[in-house]
Amino acid sequence: MSDWPHETTISAFKRAWALEGEAFWLTVFSMHQEKMQIKSPKVAIANLQKIFEATFKLANAKGFQAMSLRDLSRETGISMGGLYAYIGSKNDLASVIEGVLRNYIDKVIGELVNEYLDPVESLRAIICGEIFMIQILNPWYYFCYMELKGLEREQQQQALDLELRFDRILVDAIRTGIKQGKFSCDNPELLAASITAQLQQWHLKQWKFKLQEVSMEAYAQHIFENLLLCLNHR
Amino acid sequence: MSDWPHETTISAFKRAWALEGEAFWLTVFSMHQEKMQIKSPKVAIANLQKIFEATFKLANAKGFQAMSLRDLSRETGISMGGLYAYIGSKNDLASVIEGVLRNYIDKVIGELVNEYLDPVESLRAIICGEIFMIQILNPWYYFCYMELKGLEREQQQQALDLELRFDRILVDAIRTGIKQGKFSCDNPELLAASITAQLQQWHLKQWKFKLQEVSMEAYAQHIFENLLLCLNHR
DNA sequence: GTCTATACAACGATAGAC
DNA sequence: GTCTATCGTTGTATAGAC
Numbered sequence: 001m002s003d004w005p006h007e008t009t010i011s012a013f014k015r016a017w018a019l020e021g022e023a024f025w026l027t028v029f030s031m032h033q034e035k036m037q038i039k040s041p042k043v044a045i046a047n048l049q050k051i052f053e054a055t056f057k058l059a060n061a062k063g064f065q066a067m068s069l070r071d072l073s074r075e076t077g078i079s080m081g082g083l084y085a086y087i088g089s090k091n092d093l094a095s096v097i098e099g100v101l102r103n104y105i106d107k108v109i110g111e112l113v114n115e116y117l118d119p120v121e122s123l124r125a126i127i128c129g130e131i132f133m134i135q136i137l138n139p140w141y142y143f144c145y146m147e148l149k150g151l152e153r154e155q156q157q158q159a160l161d162l163e164l165r166f167d168r169i170l171v172d173a174i175r176t177g178i179k180q181g182k183f184s185c186d187n188p189e190l191l192a193a194s195i196t197a198q199l200q201q202w203h204l205k206q207w208k209f210k211l212q213e214v215s216m217e218a219y220a221q222h223i224f225e226n227l228l229l230c231l232n233h234r
Numbered sequence: 235m236s237d238w239p240h241e242t243t244i245s246a247f248k249r250a251w252a253l254e255g256e257a258f259w260l261t262v263f264s265m266h267q268e269k270m271q272i273k274s275p276k277v278a279i280a281n282l283q284k285i286f287e288a289t290f291k292l293a294n295a296k297g298f299q300a301m302s303l304r305d306l307s308r309e310t311g312i313s314m315g316g317l318y319a320y321i322g323s324k325n326d327l328a329s330v331i332e333g334v335l336r337n338y339i340d341k342v343i344g345e346l347v348n349e350y351l352d353p354v355e356s357l358r359a360i361i362c363g364e365i366f367m368i369q370i371l372n373p374w375y376y377f378c379y380m381e382l383k384g385l386e387r388e389q390q391q392q393a394l395d396l397e398l399r400f401d402r403i404l405v406d407a408i409r410t411g412i413k414q415g416k417f418s419c420d421n422p423e424l425l426a427a428s429i430t431a432q433l434q435q436w437h438l439k440q441w442k443f444k445l446q447e448v449s450m451e452a453y454a455q456h457i458f459e460n461l462l463l464c465l466n467h468r
Numbered sequence: 469g470t471c472t473a474t475a476c477a478a479c480g481a482t483a484g485a486c
Numbered sequence: 487g488t489c490t491a492t493c494g495t496t497g498t499a500t501a502g503a504c
Binding site: 068069070080081084089090 | 478479480481482483
């Protein structure tokens with residue numbers, strides 16, 4: 001039995017979650033179609049992708065507030081006036097990015113619940129799944145983490161609630177294992193928070209992992225194995 | 235034997251590191267005295283403290299880039315023109331904050347090396363010491379973590395180097411324990427990075443710890459105990 | 469040392485031609 | 487759909503009175 005989902009499983013992730021390619025951007029398009037003036041999906045999606053990716057490049061390098069719309073115009077090749085056919089305002093752009101990512105995460109972690117009954121396999125699936133999500137949507141995660149302060153109170157709270165919900169999924173799996181006599185753990189809440197912290201490192205500390213040549217698979221494996229040690233498994 | 239340093243030890247930390255009170259701000263003052271036009275230490279320190287604390291309040295709430303000097307003027311009660319007697323420029327203010335904190339951390343972790351010979355006690359001291367530092371200088375740590383992007387390349391690199399040096403101190407203690415037959419661990423580098431990540435949570439996720447009513451002592455203890463489990467201690 | 473007044477560059481956003 | 491031209495605002499920073 002492999003410690004990491006097979007290649008085919010990774011492909012299945014991508015298909016099931018529509019995390020990349022046309023399907024992904026089509027979803028992004030449909031999610032804030034209402035806020036745009038552009039009717040043609042073909043041209044809208046192409047420019048939307050340009051705008052989002054340029055935003056990640058600029059904002060993740062010098063910060064969203066420090067990035068001007070003139071920077072964004074230069075980077076995308078779309079004029080200042082043209083940008084406003086795609087976004088309502090600068091703040092709206094950040095808000096949409098957070099909304100799209102949260103919507104996706106919400107959908108995916110909703111599927112994770114009750115999918116596996118064995119707590120060990122459940123924890124493995126949560127860790128591998130989340131690391132994989134972060135890997136594919138790296139700039140989205142990093143942007144939302146670093147720019148959360150700039151969003152409105154309500155949206156900030158929704159992001160924090162999502163993190164708490166994720167922690168709770170880990171806690172539930174841990175508690176199930178304890179009831180089945182497979183784990184022992186004094187403080188499941190703190191342990192779950194520590195797992196979440198380690199998962200978030202995968203987008204927060206890319207500089208460190210590239211320096212130490214740590215692969216996604218090795219990192220997920222490391223988190224999982226140390227978690228089992230902390231749970232006194234076997 | 236207590237699991238956490240005694241009250242007297244905590245007091246000793248404060249005295250030894252001059253982390254708060256007049257002594258601390260006197261050091262801050264002396265560290266960038268050259269960049270100021272104010273001669274009188276008495277008035278300079280009082281206003282310097284006002285400026286730094288107002289910066290933390292504003293920047294940690296809405297981001298340093300989003301904070302204007304007009305905001306800072308209002309918050310401190312010092313006029314726009316007056317501010318420039320204390321700071322060279324807005325960016326200089328952020329740069330000084332990072333410099334002061336890095337200087338302090340550097341000094342403290344320099345003392346941690348070779349202070350304890352027993353690897354278990356060494357790891358405990360590093361974890362407790364760092365959590366304590368973060369507790370006392372919470373807004374400084376948070377500011378430097380979130381606003382690092384806004385600083386110049388060279389200064390960013392120095393901050394990353396400091397984190398790598400901290401990781402290496404943890405790795406050294408782990409390796410010492412392995413050689414002494416006390417620990418077993420496949421990947422000390424990744425384990426050290428995970429400890430650093432958990433320590434940083436203490437300033438990054440205050441909202442979560444307050445919600446779950448986790449004390450500084452309980453959190454340090456939790457990190458330490460799980461580390462020993464990951465190291466197969468005993 | 470601290471203030472008021474102001475310079476002037478850069479910002480987000482919009483109007484209207486094409 | 488996309489552009490250029492421009493609006494009003496706000497930003498950082500400074501000069502000079504007190």
